[in-house]
Amino acid sequence: MNLSFKNRIAFHYMIATAIIMALVFGFVYFMVRETVFRHLDHDLSFEAEKHSTEIKLTRDSIMFANKAEWEEQEHREIQVNPVFIQLIDSQGRLMDKSPNLKDNVLPFKKEKFGGHFDARLNGKAIRQVQLPIEENGKIRGYILSAISSEAEESVIMRLRNVLLLSYLFVLIGLYFISRFLAGRSIIPVKKMTRTIQRIRKNNLNERVELPRNKDEIYELSAGFNALLERIESAMEREKQFTSDASHELRTPLATLRGTLEVLLRKKRSPEEYEEKIKCSLSEINRMSDTIEQLLLLARLDNGKTDQKESEVSIATLMDDILSRRKAEISEKKLKIYLDIHENGAYSVPHYHAHLILDNLISNAIKYSYEQSPLRVRISKVNDKIRCEIEDKGIGIREEDQNQVFNHFFRSEALEHKDIPGNGLGLSIVKKSAEAIGAKIEVKSVPGEGSTFTVVF
Numbered sequence: 001m002n003l004s005f006k007n008r009i010a011f012h013y014m015i016a017t018a019i020i021m022a023l024v025f026g027f028v029y030f031m032v033r034e035t036v037f038r039h040l041d042h043d044l045s046f047e048a049e050k051h052s053t054e055i056k057l058t059r060d061s062i063m064f065a066n067k068a069e070w071e072e073q074e075h076r077e078i079q080v081n082p083v084f085i086q087l088i089d090s091q092g093r094l095m096d097k098s099p100n101l102k103d104n105v106l107p108f109k110k111e112k113f114g115g116h117f118d119a120r121l122n123g124k125a126i127r128q129v130q131l132p133i134e135e136n137g138k139i140r141g142y143i144l145s146a147i148s149s150e151a152e153e154s155v156i157m158r159l160r161n162v163l164l165l166s167y168l169f170v171l172i173g174l175y176f177i178s179r180f181l182a183g184r185s186i187i188p189v190k191k192m193t194r195t196i197q198r199i200r201k202n203n204l205n206e207r208v209e210l211p212r213n214k215d216e217i218y219e220l221s222a223g224f225n226a227l228l229e230r231i232e233s234a235m236e237r238e239k240q241f242t243s244d245a246s247h248e249l250r251t252p253l254a255t256l257r258g259t260l261e262v263l264l265r266k267k268r269s270p271e272e273y274e275e276k277i278k279c280s281l282s283e284i285n286r287m288s289d290t291i292e293q294l295l296l297l298a299r300l301d302n303g304k305t306d307q308k309e310s311e312v313s314i315a316t317l318m319d320d321i322l323s324r325r326k327a328e329i330s331e332k333k334l335k336i337y338l339d340i341h342e343n344g345a346y347s348v349p350h351y352h353a354h355l356i357l358d359n360l361i362s363n364a365i366k367y368s369y370e371q372s373p374l375r376v377r378i379s380k381v382n383d384k385i386r387c388e389i390e391d392k393g394i395g396i397r398e399e400d401q402n403q404v405f406n407h408f409f410r411s412e413a414l415e416h417k418d419i420p421g422n423g424l425g426l427s428i429v430k431k432s433a434e435a436i437g438a439k440i441e442v443k444s445v446p447g448e449g450s451t452f453t454v455v456f
Protein backbone atom coordinates (compact mmCIF):
# COMPACT_ATOMS: atom_id res chain seq x y z
CA MET A 1 0.00 0.00 0.00
CA ASN A 2 1.28 3.41 -0.93
CA LEU A 3 0.36 5.23 2.30
CA SER A 4 1.87 8.53 3.37
CA PHE A 5 4.12 8.47 6.42
CA LYS A 6 1.51 9.89 8.80
CA ASN A 7 -1.22 7.58 7.50
CA ARG A 8 1.10 4.62 7.84
CA ILE A 9 1.95 5.50 11.45
CA ALA A 10 -1.75 6.04 12.23
CA PHE A 11 -2.66 2.76 10.52
CA HIS A 12 -0.04 0.72 12.37
CA TYR A 13 -1.02 2.33 15.64
CA MET A 14 -4.66 1.54 14.96
CA ILE A 15 -3.94 -2.11 14.14
CA ALA A 16 -1.91 -2.55 17.34
CA THR A 17 -4.64 -0.92 19.43
CA ALA A 18 -7.36 -2.91 17.66
CA ILE A 19 -5.67 -6.18 18.62
CA ILE A 20 -5.10 -5.13 22.25
CA MET A 21 -8.63 -3.75 22.61
CA ALA A 22 -10.18 -6.86 21.06
CA LEU A 23 -8.36 -8.98 23.65
CA VAL A 24 -9.32 -6.74 26.59
CA PHE A 25 -12.97 -6.30 25.50
CA GLY A 26 -13.28 -10.01 24.75
CA PHE A 27 -11.92 -10.84 28.18
CA VAL A 28 -14.32 -8.38 29.89
CA TYR A 29 -17.29 -9.73 27.91
CA PHE A 30 -16.60 -13.37 28.70
CA MET A 31 -15.82 -12.67 32.37
CA VAL A 32 -19.13 -10.81 32.88
CA ARG A 33 -21.05 -13.51 31.05
CA GLU A 34 -19.36 -16.21 33.07
CA THR A 35 -20.14 -14.49 36.38
CA VAL A 36 -23.80 -13.86 35.51
CA PHE A 37 -24.46 -17.42 34.42
CA ARG A 38 -22.53 -18.96 37.28
CA HIS A 39 -25.11 -17.53 39.72
CA LEU A 40 -27.98 -18.72 37.59
CA ASP A 41 -26.49 -22.20 37.21
CA HIS A 42 -25.91 -22.43 40.92
CA ASP A 43 -29.60 -21.65 41.66
CA LEU A 44 -30.72 -24.10 39.00
CA SER A 45 -28.66 -26.97 40.38
CA PHE A 46 -29.92 -26.22 43.87
CA GLU A 47 -33.59 -26.37 42.72
CA ALA A 48 -33.04 -29.54 40.72
CA GLU A 49 -31.41 -31.30 43.63
CA LYS A 50 -34.06 -30.10 46.08
CA HIS A 51 -36.88 -31.45 43.88
CA SER A 52 -35.11 -34.71 43.15
CA THR A 53 -35.71 -35.66 46.79
CA GLU A 54 -39.47 -35.20 46.29
CA ILE A 55 -39.93 -37.80 43.57
CA LYS A 56 -42.02 -40.92 43.71
CA LEU A 57 -40.85 -43.82 41.56
CA THR A 58 -43.25 -46.60 40.62
CA ARG A 59 -42.62 -49.45 38.21
CA ASP A 60 -43.30 -47.47 35.07
CA SER A 61 -43.79 -43.89 36.17
CA ILE A 62 -41.90 -41.07 37.82
CA MET A 63 -43.93 -38.41 39.61
CA PHE A 64 -43.69 -35.60 42.08
CA ALA A 65 -44.73 -36.81 45.54
CA ASN A 66 -46.28 -33.57 46.74
CA LYS A 67 -47.70 -31.99 43.62
CA ALA A 68 -50.98 -30.89 45.29
CA GLU A 69 -49.17 -29.00 47.97
CA TRP A 70 -46.98 -27.45 45.33
CA GLU A 71 -49.91 -26.28 43.24
CA GLU A 72 -51.51 -24.71 46.26
CA GLN A 73 -48.31 -22.87 47.12
CA GLU A 74 -48.19 -21.53 43.56
CA HIS A 75 -51.67 -20.13 43.88
CA ARG A 76 -50.72 -18.40 47.11
CA GLU A 77 -47.43 -16.79 46.11
CA ILE A 78 -46.43 -14.81 43.06
CA GLN A 79 -43.12 -16.03 41.84
CA VAL A 80 -40.87 -13.34 40.38
CA ASN A 81 -38.64 -15.67 38.47
CA PRO A 82 -40.26 -19.09 38.56
CA VAL A 83 -38.25 -22.27 38.33
CA PHE A 84 -39.68 -24.87 35.93
CA ILE A 85 -39.26 -28.51 36.82
CA GLN A 86 -39.97 -31.47 34.60
CA LEU A 87 -39.48 -35.21 34.89
CA ILE A 88 -38.78 -37.57 32.02
CA ASP A 89 -37.99 -41.24 31.84
CA SER A 90 -34.80 -42.72 30.44
CA GLN A 91 -36.38 -42.84 26.96
CA GLY A 92 -37.05 -39.10 27.05
CA ARG A 93 -40.83 -39.46 27.58
CA LEU A 94 -42.53 -36.77 29.66
CA MET A 95 -43.55 -38.13 33.10
CA ASP A 96 -44.50 -35.12 35.17
CA LYS A 97 -43.91 -31.34 35.30
CA SER A 98 -44.32 -28.38 37.58
CA PRO A 99 -47.72 -26.62 37.31
CA ASN A 100 -46.09 -23.34 36.18
CA LEU A 101 -45.07 -25.00 32.91
CA LYS A 102 -48.72 -25.23 31.90
CA ASP A 103 -48.79 -26.69 28.35
CA ASN A 104 -45.14 -26.13 27.69
CA VAL A 105 -42.51 -28.80 27.73
CA LEU A 106 -38.84 -28.31 28.51
CA PRO A 107 -36.49 -29.55 25.79
CA PHE A 108 -34.41 -32.59 26.67
CA LYS A 109 -30.87 -32.93 25.37
CA LYS A 110 -29.43 -36.28 26.16
CA GLU A 111 -25.94 -35.24 25.11
CA LYS A 112 -25.97 -32.34 27.61
CA PHE A 113 -26.46 -34.81 30.40
CA GLY A 114 -25.59 -33.26 33.75
CA GLY A 115 -24.57 -29.89 32.29
CA HIS A 116 -26.07 -26.43 31.99
CA PHE A 117 -27.13 -25.00 28.68
CA ASP A 118 -29.14 -22.25 27.05
CA ALA A 119 -32.45 -23.13 25.50
CA ARG A 120 -35.71 -21.44 24.53
CA LEU A 121 -39.15 -21.88 25.98
CA ASN A 122 -42.08 -20.25 24.24
CA GLY A 123 -39.67 -18.02 22.36
CA LYS A 124 -38.03 -16.80 25.58
CA ALA A 125 -34.47 -17.48 26.66
CA ILE A 126 -34.07 -20.01 29.48
CA ARG A 127 -31.15 -21.60 31.26
CA GLN A 128 -31.54 -25.27 31.94
CA VAL A 129 -29.92 -28.19 33.75
CA GLN A 130 -30.78 -31.90 33.67
CA LEU A 131 -29.78 -34.35 36.36
CA PRO A 132 -30.26 -38.15 36.30
CA ILE A 133 -32.68 -39.93 38.59
CA GLU A 134 -31.16 -43.20 39.71
CA GLU A 135 -32.61 -46.28 41.38
CA ASN A 136 -30.36 -49.12 42.48
CA GLY A 137 -27.53 -47.78 40.37
CA LYS A 138 -29.71 -47.62 37.23
CA ILE A 139 -30.81 -44.42 35.50
CA ARG A 140 -34.62 -44.32 35.60
CA GLY A 141 -35.02 -40.85 34.14
CA TYR A 142 -34.06 -37.23 34.40
CA ILE A 143 -35.13 -34.21 36.33
CA LEU A 144 -34.96 -31.03 34.23
CA SER A 145 -34.83 -27.67 35.89
CA ALA A 146 -35.02 -24.35 34.00
CA ILE A 147 -35.24 -20.68 34.80
CA SER A 148 -35.80 -17.65 32.60
CA SER A 149 -32.53 -15.96 31.60
CA GLU A 150 -34.13 -13.10 29.67
CA ALA A 151 -32.82 -10.39 32.03
CA GLU A 152 -29.30 -11.80 32.02
CA GLU A 153 -29.32 -12.24 28.26
CA SER A 154 -30.42 -8.66 27.76
CA VAL A 155 -27.67 -7.38 30.10
CA ILE A 156 -25.10 -9.44 28.20
CA MET A 157 -26.44 -8.24 24.84
CA ARG A 158 -26.27 -4.67 26.00
CA LEU A 159 -22.74 -5.10 27.21
CA ARG A 160 -21.78 -6.66 23.88
CA ASN A 161 -23.30 -3.77 21.91
CA VAL A 162 -21.65 -1.15 24.12
CA LEU A 163 -18.28 -2.85 23.77
CA LEU A 164 -18.63 -3.20 19.99
CA LEU A 165 -19.68 0.42 19.53
CA SER A 166 -16.97 1.80 21.77
CA TYR A 167 -14.46 -0.45 19.98
CA LEU A 168 -15.40 1.14 16.67
CA PHE A 169 -15.47 4.71 17.99
CA VAL A 170 -12.18 4.39 19.88
CA LEU A 171 -10.45 2.95 16.82
CA ILE A 172 -11.74 5.60 14.43
CA GLY A 173 -10.92 8.38 16.93
CA LEU A 174 -7.50 6.93 17.52
CA TYR A 175 -6.78 6.76 13.79
CA PHE A 176 -7.47 10.46 13.34
CA ILE A 177 -5.67 11.53 16.53
CA SER A 178 -2.53 9.55 15.72
CA ARG A 179 -2.65 10.77 12.11
CA PHE A 180 -2.80 14.33 13.39
CA LEU A 181 0.05 13.78 15.89
CA ALA A 182 2.22 11.97 13.32
CA GLY A 183 1.55 14.82 10.89
CA ARG A 184 2.68 17.35 13.48
CA SER A 185 5.83 15.45 14.33
CA ILE A 186 6.96 15.31 10.70
CA ILE A 187 6.57 19.04 10.12
CA PRO A 188 10.37 19.50 10.48
CA VAL A 189 10.90 16.79 7.85
CA LYS A 190 8.50 18.56 5.50
CA LYS A 191 10.31 21.84 6.06
CA MET A 192 13.55 20.07 5.33
CA THR A 193 12.16 18.63 2.10
CA ARG A 194 11.04 22.11 1.00
CA THR A 195 14.49 23.55 1.71
CA ILE A 196 16.18 20.67 -0.11
CA GLN A 197 13.95 21.19 -3.14
CA ARG A 198 14.82 24.89 -3.14
CA ILE A 199 18.56 24.37 -3.01
CA ARG A 200 20.33 24.79 -6.33
CA LYS A 201 23.94 25.32 -7.32
CA ASN A 202 23.68 29.08 -6.77
CA ASN A 203 22.05 29.03 -3.32
CA LEU A 204 24.14 26.31 -1.71
CA ASN A 205 24.58 28.60 1.29
CA GLU A 206 20.97 27.93 2.40
CA ARG A 207 20.61 25.73 5.47
CA VAL A 208 17.82 23.59 6.90
CA GLU A 209 16.17 25.11 9.97
CA LEU A 210 17.11 23.11 13.08
CA PRO A 211 14.17 21.91 15.22
CA ARG A 212 14.09 23.03 18.86
CA ASN A 213 14.18 19.51 20.30
CA LYS A 214 17.50 17.76 20.06
CA ASP A 215 16.00 14.53 18.72
CA GLU A 216 16.61 12.26 15.71
CA ILE A 217 15.13 14.85 13.34
CA TYR A 218 17.53 17.42 14.78
CA GLU A 219 20.41 15.05 14.06
CA LEU A 220 19.14 14.46 10.53
CA SER A 221 18.85 18.22 9.89
CA ALA A 222 22.26 18.92 11.42
CA GLY A 223 23.78 16.08 9.39
CA PHE A 224 22.20 17.43 6.25
CA ASN A 225 23.53 20.93 6.99
CA ALA A 226 27.00 19.49 7.50
CA LEU A 227 26.68 17.72 4.14
CA LEU A 228 25.66 21.01 2.50
CA GLU A 229 28.64 22.67 4.16
CA ARG A 230 30.96 20.07 2.69
CA ILE A 231 29.39 20.31 -0.76
CA GLU A 232 29.58 24.09 -0.64
CA SER A 233 33.23 24.11 0.30
CA ALA A 234 34.00 21.46 -2.33
CA MET A 235 32.27 23.62 -4.94
CA GLU A 236 34.17 26.62 -3.65
CA ARG A 237 37.45 24.72 -3.97
CA GLU A 238 36.46 23.63 -7.45
CA LYS A 239 35.79 27.24 -8.46
CA GLN A 240 39.05 28.36 -6.91
CA PHE A 241 40.86 25.56 -8.70
CA THR A 242 39.39 26.51 -12.08
CA SER A 243 40.23 30.16 -11.61
CA ASP A 244 43.76 29.33 -10.39
CA ALA A 245 44.27 26.95 -13.30
CA SER A 246 43.16 29.51 -15.85
CA HIS A 247 45.29 32.14 -14.18
CA GLU A 248 48.27 29.79 -14.23
CA LEU A 249 47.83 29.27 -17.98
CA ARG A 250 47.00 32.88 -18.72
CA THR A 251 50.33 34.19 -17.37
CA PRO A 252 52.63 32.19 -19.70
CA LEU A 253 50.23 32.86 -22.60
CA ALA A 254 50.45 36.61 -21.94
CA THR A 255 54.24 36.41 -21.77
CA LEU A 256 54.26 34.45 -25.01
CA ARG A 257 52.01 36.94 -26.74
CA GLY A 258 54.11 39.89 -25.44
CA THR A 259 57.35 38.32 -26.64
CA LEU A 260 55.96 37.57 -30.10
CA GLU A 261 54.39 41.02 -30.45
CA VAL A 262 57.67 42.71 -29.51
CA LEU A 263 59.45 40.50 -32.06
CA LEU A 264 57.03 41.52 -34.81
CA ARG A 265 57.39 45.25 -34.24
CA LYS A 266 60.73 45.55 -36.09
CA LYS A 267 63.44 43.42 -37.64
CA ARG A 268 65.83 41.82 -35.12
CA SER A 269 69.23 40.19 -35.26
CA PRO A 270 69.29 36.38 -35.55
CA GLU A 271 70.67 36.19 -31.96
CA GLU A 272 67.74 38.19 -30.65
CA TYR A 273 65.28 35.94 -32.52
CA GLU A 274 66.97 32.90 -31.10
CA GLU A 275 66.82 34.24 -27.57
CA LYS A 276 63.12 35.19 -27.84
CA ILE A 277 62.21 31.86 -29.38
CA LYS A 278 64.04 30.04 -26.56
CA CYS A 279 62.18 32.17 -24.05
CA SER A 280 58.86 31.38 -25.78
CA LEU A 281 59.66 27.69 -25.88
CA SER A 282 60.33 27.68 -22.16
CA GLU A 283 56.93 29.34 -21.56
CA ILE A 284 55.31 26.73 -23.78
CA ASN A 285 57.09 24.02 -21.83
CA ARG A 286 55.86 25.54 -18.60
CA MET A 287 52.33 25.55 -19.92
CA SER A 288 52.44 22.01 -21.14
CA ASP A 289 53.92 20.93 -17.77
CA THR A 290 51.03 22.63 -15.98
CA ILE A 291 48.47 21.04 -18.32
CA GLU A 292 50.15 17.67 -17.86
CA GLN A 293 49.96 18.07 -14.07
CA LEU A 294 46.34 19.24 -14.17
CA LEU A 295 45.38 16.20 -16.22
CA LEU A 296 47.25 13.99 -13.79
CA LEU A 297 45.40 15.57 -10.87
CA ALA A 298 42.07 15.04 -12.62
CA ARG A 299 42.96 11.41 -13.22
CA LEU A 300 43.97 10.95 -9.58
CA ASP A 301 40.68 12.58 -8.55
CA ASN A 302 38.72 10.11 -10.62
CA GLY A 303 40.75 7.25 -9.23
CA LYS A 304 41.74 6.36 -12.80
CA THR A 305 45.40 5.90 -13.63
CA ASP A 306 47.13 4.85 -16.78
CA GLN A 307 49.41 2.36 -15.19
CA LYS A 308 48.30 -0.94 -13.80
CA GLU A 309 49.55 -0.88 -10.23
CA SER A 310 52.51 -3.22 -9.99
CA GLU A 311 54.90 -3.45 -7.06
CA VAL A 312 58.48 -2.30 -7.16
CA SER A 313 61.32 -2.33 -4.64
CA ILE A 314 61.65 1.15 -3.18
CA ALA A 315 65.45 1.06 -3.53
CA THR A 316 65.21 0.39 -7.27
CA LEU A 317 62.60 3.11 -7.63
CA MET A 318 64.71 5.68 -5.77
CA ASP A 319 67.77 4.73 -7.81
CA ASP A 320 65.81 5.22 -10.99
CA ILE A 321 64.44 8.63 -9.91
CA LEU A 322 67.86 9.90 -8.84
CA SER A 323 69.59 8.78 -12.02
CA ARG A 324 66.96 10.51 -14.18
CA ARG A 325 67.60 13.72 -12.26
CA LYS A 326 71.38 13.37 -12.51
CA ALA A 327 71.75 16.48 -14.65
CA GLU A 328 69.90 18.76 -12.18
CA ILE A 329 71.83 17.26 -9.27
CA SER A 330 75.22 17.82 -10.84
CA GLU A 331 74.19 21.28 -12.03
CA LYS A 332 73.61 22.25 -8.37
CA LYS A 333 76.59 20.17 -7.23
CA LEU A 334 74.48 18.40 -4.59
CA LYS A 335 75.91 15.55 -2.52
CA ILE A 336 73.50 12.63 -2.40
CA TYR A 337 73.51 10.36 0.66
CA LEU A 338 71.45 7.21 0.32
CA ASP A 339 70.83 5.36 3.55
CA ILE A 340 68.88 2.22 2.75
CA HIS A 341 68.15 -0.27 5.47
CA GLU A 342 68.44 -4.00 4.66
CA ASN A 343 69.01 -3.33 0.92
CA GLY A 344 65.60 -1.65 0.67
CA ALA A 345 63.94 -4.79 -0.65
CA TYR A 346 60.59 -3.39 0.44
CA SER A 347 58.04 -3.17 -2.31
CA VAL A 348 55.72 -0.23 -2.88
CA PRO A 349 52.99 0.44 -5.48
CA HIS A 350 54.96 1.48 -8.54
CA TYR A 351 52.84 4.18 -10.15
CA HIS A 352 51.79 6.15 -7.08
CA ALA A 353 55.09 5.74 -5.19
CA HIS A 354 56.90 7.03 -8.28
CA LEU A 355 54.66 10.13 -8.43
CA ILE A 356 55.22 10.83 -4.72
CA LEU A 357 58.98 10.26 -4.56
CA ASP A 358 59.74 11.90 -7.91
CA ASN A 359 57.94 15.12 -6.91
CA LEU A 360 59.59 15.17 -3.47
CA ILE A 361 63.07 14.60 -4.92
CA SER A 362 62.45 17.21 -7.62
CA ASN A 363 61.44 19.76 -4.93
CA ALA A 364 64.40 18.81 -2.72
CA ILE A 365 66.75 19.46 -5.65
CA LYS A 366 64.95 22.66 -6.69
CA TYR A 367 64.87 24.23 -3.23
CA SER A 368 68.35 23.07 -2.01
CA TYR A 369 71.23 25.49 -1.74
CA GLU A 370 74.09 24.78 -4.11
CA GLN A 371 76.65 22.20 -2.97
CA SER A 372 74.46 21.13 -0.06
CA PRO A 373 73.84 17.53 0.98
CA LEU A 374 70.59 15.73 0.06
CA ARG A 375 69.84 12.73 2.24
CA VAL A 376 67.44 9.90 1.52
CA ARG A 377 66.76 7.41 4.32
CA ILE A 378 64.69 4.28 3.74
CA SER A 379 63.80 2.00 6.62
CA LYS A 380 61.09 -0.30 7.88
CA VAL A 381 59.40 0.60 11.16
CA ASN A 382 56.57 -1.53 12.57
CA ASP A 383 55.80 -3.15 9.22
CA LYS A 384 55.63 0.27 7.55
CA ILE A 385 58.09 1.49 4.96
CA ARG A 386 59.45 4.91 5.85
CA CYS A 387 61.21 7.17 3.38
CA GLU A 388 62.75 10.47 4.52
CA ILE A 389 63.99 13.03 2.04
CA GLU A 390 66.03 15.70 3.73
CA ASP A 391 67.47 18.75 1.98
CA LYS A 392 69.50 21.70 3.15
CA GLY A 393 67.72 24.50 1.37
CA ILE A 394 65.45 27.50 1.71
CA GLY A 395 62.93 25.69 3.95
CA ILE A 396 59.24 26.54 4.41
CA ARG A 397 57.71 29.02 6.83
CA GLU A 398 55.90 27.36 9.74
CA GLU A 399 52.53 28.90 8.78
CA ASP A 400 52.86 27.64 5.17
CA GLN A 401 53.74 24.07 6.03
CA ASN A 402 50.08 22.99 6.12
CA GLN A 403 49.25 24.76 2.91
CA VAL A 404 52.01 23.55 0.62
CA PHE A 405 49.82 20.57 -0.35
CA ASN A 406 47.03 22.82 -1.69
CA HIS A 407 46.64 23.36 -5.42
CA PHE A 408 48.79 26.19 -6.81
CA PHE A 409 50.12 27.17 -3.40
CA ARG A 410 53.70 28.44 -3.50
CA SER A 411 55.37 29.58 -0.32
CA GLU A 412 56.94 33.01 -0.68
CA ALA A 413 57.08 32.59 -4.47
CA LEU A 414 58.37 36.13 -4.93
CA GLU A 415 61.41 35.37 -2.76
CA HIS A 416 62.60 32.70 -5.19
CA LYS A 417 61.35 33.83 -8.57
CA ASP A 418 64.15 31.97 -10.35
CA ILE A 419 62.95 28.59 -9.07
CA PRO A 420 60.35 27.38 -11.57
CA GLY A 421 57.14 25.81 -10.35
CA ASN A 422 53.37 26.10 -10.38
CA GLY A 423 52.39 24.80 -6.93
CA LEU A 424 50.89 21.53 -8.23
CA GLY A 425 53.66 19.07 -7.39
CA LEU A 426 52.74 18.57 -3.73
CA SER A 427 49.00 18.38 -4.60
CA ILE A 428 49.88 15.43 -6.81
CA VAL A 429 51.94 13.98 -3.94
CA LYS A 430 48.98 14.35 -1.56
CA LYS A 431 46.44 12.83 -3.98
CA SER A 432 48.73 9.90 -4.78
CA ALA A 433 49.38 9.27 -1.09
CA GLU A 434 45.63 9.28 -0.42
CA ALA A 435 45.12 6.80 -3.24
CA ILE A 436 47.46 4.23 -1.68
CA GLY A 437 46.86 5.15 1.97
CA ALA A 438 50.34 6.56 2.55
CA LYS A 439 51.04 9.38 5.03
CA ILE A 440 53.17 12.46 4.37
CA GLU A 441 54.78 14.59 7.07
CA VAL A 442 56.79 17.73 6.64
CA LYS A 443 59.35 19.28 8.98
CA SER A 444 61.07 22.43 7.90
CA VAL A 445 63.13 25.33 9.23
CA PRO A 446 63.28 28.38 6.94
CA GLY A 447 66.83 28.99 5.74
CA GLU A 448 68.02 25.58 7.00
CA GLY A 449 66.14 22.94 5.07
CA SER A 450 63.14 20.59 4.92
CA THR A 451 62.47 16.95 5.56
CA PHE A 452 59.53 15.25 3.87
CA THR A 453 58.66 11.82 5.31
CA VAL A 454 56.47 9.30 3.48
CA VAL A 455 55.11 6.32 5.37
CA PHE A 456 53.87 3.61 3.02
Ligand code: ADP
Nearest residue numbers: 363364367395404410411421422423424425426
Ligand atom coordinates in the same frame (compact mmCIF):
# COMPACT_ATOMS: atom_id res chain seq x y z
P1 ADP B 1 56.23 23.97 -6.92
O1 ADP B 1 56.01 23.67 -8.33
O2 ADP B 1 56.07 25.40 -6.60
O3 ADP B 1 57.48 23.38 -6.37
P2 ADP B 1 54.95 22.16 -5.08
O4 ADP B 1 53.52 21.85 -4.92
O5 ADP B 1 55.88 21.08 -5.37
O6 ADP B 1 55.01 23.31 -6.18
O7 ADP B 1 55.40 22.88 -3.77
C1 ADP B 1 54.61 23.91 -3.18
C2 ADP B 1 55.47 24.89 -2.44
O8 ADP B 1 56.03 24.26 -1.29
C3 ADP B 1 56.66 25.35 -3.21
O9 ADP B 1 56.31 26.47 -3.99
C4 ADP B 1 57.63 25.72 -2.14
O10 ADP B 1 57.39 27.04 -1.64
C5 ADP B 1 57.33 24.74 -1.04
N1 ADP B 1 58.26 23.58 -1.03
C6 ADP B 1 58.01 22.37 -1.48
N2 ADP B 1 59.07 21.53 -1.28
C7 ADP B 1 60.03 22.29 -0.69
C8 ADP B 1 61.36 22.05 -0.23
N3 ADP B 1 61.93 20.84 -0.33
N4 ADP B 1 62.02 23.09 0.35
C9 ADP B 1 61.46 24.26 0.45
N5 ADP B 1 60.22 24.58 0.04
C10 ADP B 1 59.51 23.61 -0.53
